[in-house]
Amino acid sequence: MAIDKIYDDIPGTVVFDSDYATKGYHLNQFCISLRLAANRDAFKEDPEGYIDKFPMTPEQREAALNQEWNLLLELGGNIYYTSKLAAFHGINFQNLAGLMTGMGEDYRKMMLAGGRQIDGNRYKSEWDDQ
Amino acid sequence: MAYISSGVACSHVPALGVASDSGISNDDYYGPIFKGFEFSKQWIAKEKPDVVFLVYNDHCTAFDARVIPTFALGCAGEYHPADEGWGPRPVPVVKGHRELSAHIAQLLILDSFDITIMNEMEVDHGLTVPLTMMYGQPDEWPCLVVPLAVNVVQYPAPLGSRCYALGKSIRKAINSFPEDLKVCVFGTGGMSHQLQHKRAGLINAEWDERFMNLLVNEPEKGASIEHIEYLREAGSEGIELVMWYVMRGALNEKIEEIHRFYHVPASNTAVGHMILENR
Numbered sequence: 001m002a003i004d005k006i007y008d009d010i011p012g013t014v015v016f017d018s019d020y021a022t023k024g025y026h027l028n029q030f031c032i033s034l035r036l037a038a039n040r041d042a043f044k045e046d047p048e049g050y051i052d053k054f055p056m057t058p059e060q061r062e063a064a065l066n067q068e069w070n071l072l073l074e075l076g077g078n079i080y081y082t083s084k085l086a087a088f089h090g091i092n093f094q095n096l097a098g099l100m101t102g103m104g105e106d107y108r109k110m111m112l113a114g115g116r117q118i119d120g121n122r123y124k125s126e127w128d129d130q
Numbered sequence: 131m132a133y134i135s136s137g138v139a140c141s142h143v144p145a146l147g148v149a150s151d152s153g154i155s156n157d158d159y160y161g162p163i164f165k166g167f168e169f170s171k172q173w174i175a176k177e178k179p180d181v182v183f184l185v186y187n188d189h190c191t192a193f194d195a196r197v198i199p200t201f202a203l204g205c206a207g208e209y210h211p212a213d214e215g216w217g218p219r220p221v222p223v224v225k226g227h228r229e230l231s232a233h234i235a236q237l238l239i240l241d242s243f244d245i246t247i248m249n250e251m252e253v254d255h256g257l258t259v260p261l262t263m264m265y266g267q268p269d270e271w272p273c274l275v276v277p278l279a280v281n282v283v284q285y286p287a288p289l290g291s292r293c294y295a296l297g298k299s300i301r302k303a304i305n306s307f308p309e310d311l312k313v314c315v316f317g318t319g320g321m322s323h324q325l326q327h328k329r330a331g332l333i334n335a336e337w338d339e340r341f342m343n344l345l346v347n348e349p350e351k352g353a354s355i356e357h358i359e360y361l362r363e364a365g366s367e368g369i370e371l372v373m374w375y376v377m378r379g380a381l382n383e384k385i386e387e388i389h390r391f392y393h394v395p396a397s398n399t400a401v402g403h404m405i406l407e408n409r
Contacts, residue, residue, distance in 0.1 A: 007285075007361050012328030015366060017285040025195055032194045035215045070327055079326035079367075080189045080283055087215050093144075094397050097330040107331060111395040115333025116324075122362050 011127040012101075014073040024076020027064065030054035031081035034088045043088065069100045132230065132307035134315060136177060137377045137385070138170070139345070139404040142186060142259040142318045145397040147219055150262045163401055166391035167263045173389065173405055174264050179314035181227055182273045183300065184257055185376040186318045187282045189214070191254035199246035200288050201296065203238070204253075204277035205231035212252035221258050221267075227274040230307055234276065237303035243296050245278075253277060260318045263403070273314075282319065282370040286357055290372045294353035297379020304380070317377025321392070321402035324365030332365040333400050338392065341371060342404060346387050349378050367399075382408045 007015045014020065021028075030051060033039045043050040051061055063071045064085060072082045086096045098107035110116060120126050149160040156164065191212045193199065209224040235247050257277055265272060278300075281287060288296075297315075304313050321341070324332040341364070344352030353375050360369040389405040 006358050010362050013366050014327050015285050015361060021284050028195045032190050035213065073327055078283060084215055093325060097325065097398055100326065101328055101330050110331055111398060114394050116329065116331040118332065118334040118363060121329055121332060
């Protein structure tokens with residue numbers, strides 16, 4: 001019997017489970033390779049040549065090259081990995097959250113004001129109503 | 131004989147390491163957080179544990195997607211701060227206690243916890259930020275460290291109940307080590323936070339407070355919190371709070387809460403910190 005993914009009803013969230021991890025393996029290994037300066041240099045010099053060393057899907061490849069942060073997660077990327085690609089582009093964790101939430105600078109203000117409240121953010125059905 | 135005297139719970143937000151390393155820990159943003167640890171620095175200077183057993187998670191640094199151990203025990207003589215993409219943190223090398231680690235590793239496996247043994251391992255901010263928060267910026271860390279890395283990156287993390295039971299097994303193992311050592315157990319990570327996708331920025335202060343209360347007063351109940359509750363109520367990355375239960379399990383049932391601090395935000399995260407003493 002298939003695994004019952006009871007966490008799939010949480011809105012705006014990709015739970016990086018075994019299926020995502022399987023799907024995203026090469027994408028994540030590409031991202032984490034950028035932890036090392038030599039690899040960052042190689043990627044900077046020849047982005048397409050470098051990324052082609054990692055046998056990811058064409059969709060993942062495009063999303064990585066186009067910095068589509070939410071799509072990368074939906075295609076199996078994990079935030080601790082994709083954040084290394086973001087860092088390569090000079091985007092820190094908080095700026096990255098601003099991009100993923102579509103809030104930009106307002107994201108930092110929201111955090112200073114206590115963060116995103118839990119009420120109304122527990123179930124996908126609560127977002128559908130909006 | 132070795133014994134456990136106390137436990138520390140502490141978030142390990144990377145930005146706190148950056149703030150300390152770049153000398154901005156007194157500014158308007160970080161000042162209130164570091165102030166919450168002033169008591170803790172004085173406390174640990176008096177407590178003087180010989181060894182810190184430090185439960186943390188690696189952030190794809192020592193372990194990328196190739197190898198994902200659920201529980202990995204450091205058994206090395208030293209652990210170098212890793213380059214996480216910005217060069218290694220300018221903090222002292224972390225010194226281990228090989229004999230104590232080896233003793234714990236053997237007893238854990240015989241007690242049905244099939245941990246991974248790490249004879250070489252670099253450590254990232256998950257381990258070094260709590261040391262910074264508790265000890266400041268010494269030339270050498272004033273304690274030896276036995277690291278336990280827990281997978282909380284790829285779902286599922288180990289269950290809270292399993293972490294709690296592991297803590298109890300660690301307590302037994304430490305208590306049977308023949309050298310006179312005072313051990314403090316750190317449980318790190320948390321509190322509520324979500325770093326990813328459209329719900330990023332989630333903070334649930336009410337839930338965090340309940341979590342801390344359960345940890346102290348009703349650990350059996352708190353340890354049974356299910357993964358779905360962590361994910362929904364504390365955010366997808368808030369699930370790393372299961373690591374606090376390894377620490378709690380290593381302490382006596384009867385403890386005294388000496389200090390509690392809670393602050394929002396540090397970057398994307400609610401910072402939580404507690405000091406618990408065995409009674």
